[in-house]
Amino acid sequence: MRLYLIGMPGAGKTTLGRALAVAYEVPFVDLDEEIVRHEGRTVVDIFQNEGEAYFREREAAVLRLVLKRYPRLVLATGGGTPCFHNSLDLLLETGLTLYLAVSTTELLRRVMRAAATRPLLAPARDEAALLLRLDETLRARQEFYERAPLRCSPPACTLPAVRELIDRFRTTA
Ligand SMILES: Nc1ncnc2c1ncn2[C@@H]1O[C@H](COP(=O)(O)OP(=O)(O)OP(=O)(O)O)[C@@H](O)[C@H]1O
Ligand SMILES: O=C(O)C1=C[C@@H](O)[C@@H](O)[C@H](O)C1
Ligand SMILES: [Mg+2]
Numbered sequence: 001m002r003l004y005l006i007g008m009p010g011a012g013k014t015t016l017g018r019a020l021a022v023a024y025e026v027p028f029v030d031l032d033e034e035i036v037r038h039e040g041r042t043v044v045d046i047f048q049n050e051g052e053a054y055f056r057e058r059e060a061a062v063l064r065l066v067l068k069r070y071p072r073l074v075l076a077t078g079g080g081t082p083c084f085h086n087s088l089d090l091l092l093e094t095g096l097t098l099y100l101a102v103s104t105t106e107l108l109r110r111v112m113r114a115a116a117t118r119p120l121l122a123p124a125r126d127e128a129a130l131l132l133r134l135d136e137t138l139r140a141r142q143e144f145y146e147r148a149p150l151r152c153s154p155p156a157c158t159l160p161a162v163r164e165l166i167d168r169f170r171t172t173a
Contacts, residue, residue, distance in 0.1 A: 001026050001072050002095030003166065006088075006145055009079040009118050010110040010140055011100035012157055017076035019159045026072040031081060035062050043078075047120075059087035060115065067094055079137075080120070082144045092147065099148035100157055104134040155156075 001024045010064065015029050021028030032043055035058055038078060039046055040041040046055050059081055067090070075095075082088035082097075091097050102110075105127055108131050121133055152162055 001074070002070075003074045004091045004097045004169070005074070005076050005098035005100060006051070006082050006091070006097055006148060007079065008102060008104075008107055008134065008141070009121065010144075011079075011102045011106045014078040014099060016100065016159065016162065018058075018075050021074035023163060024074065025161060026074055027070055028074050029066050029070060030076045030144050031059065031063060031066065032076075032078045035078075037060055038062050038065075048141070052120075055081070056084040060087055062088055063137070065156060082140070083088055083141050085131055088144050088147060092149075096150065096169070097148040098150040098152065098162070099145045101151050101153045102157075103153075104131060106154060107134050109137075130141065 003020060003024070003026075005017045005020075007013055014032075018028050018032065032137060034056075035046070036042055038057060041049075043055070046058070054110075059078055063081060064078070066073075077091070104158060108127065111134075112127070112130070120128060120137065150165060152165060156162075156165075
């Protein structure tokens with residue numbers, strides 16, 4: 001099992017990824033956590049001190065290290081991972097990719113509490129600005145996310161529903 005979860009910030013990649021890794025008895029890796037471990041500083045620190053381009057380079061490099069190190073895994077990617085440095089092609093070629101497609105209004109509800117820890121969303125001043133930012137970001141990323149062979153949307157992003165989706169895909173593919 002090499003399963004990659006992609007989608008917007010707050011889509012549930014980390015939460016569902018952990019549960020899927022337990023279910024399939026494979027290691028779970030969260031790419032943001034791996035980047036933090038490699039860099040010895042938080043994602044917010046990296047964005048603030050080095051800028052986004054540096055973060056995207058480190059993200060792409062750590063992704064490649066993780067994929068080499070783990071023959072089997074469930075990987076929760078960062079929200080932007082598939083959209084830079086040809087990383088989506090790498091994901092599509094080396095494992096099964098699942099897009100967690102969540103509406104921006106639902107994303108807004110989920111990320112409101114933690115917007116400050118999400119550097120791309122932090123500049124938004126209020127709820128309306130945050131929704132606009134989410135809409136713009138999703139519009140720019142949709143063409144990447146939608147190339148995933150598997151996709152789920154709430155309320156069908158539960159562990160049992162997603163397991164069924166994956167297992168059906170693997171028996172017919
Ligand atoms: N299926 C779900 N239904 C409702 N809330 C959820 C669901 N999955 C996750 N959440 C909540 O949404 C928030 C974001 O979830 P999570 O951190 O798993 O998303 P993520 O895709 O990993 O985000 P990021 O890109 O920021 O790492 C958390 O507060 C989590 O508890
Ligand atoms: O959507 C994004 O571009 C990001 C999402 C997070 O997972 C982090 O990788 C970082 O905050 C950037
Ligand atoms: Mg996460």
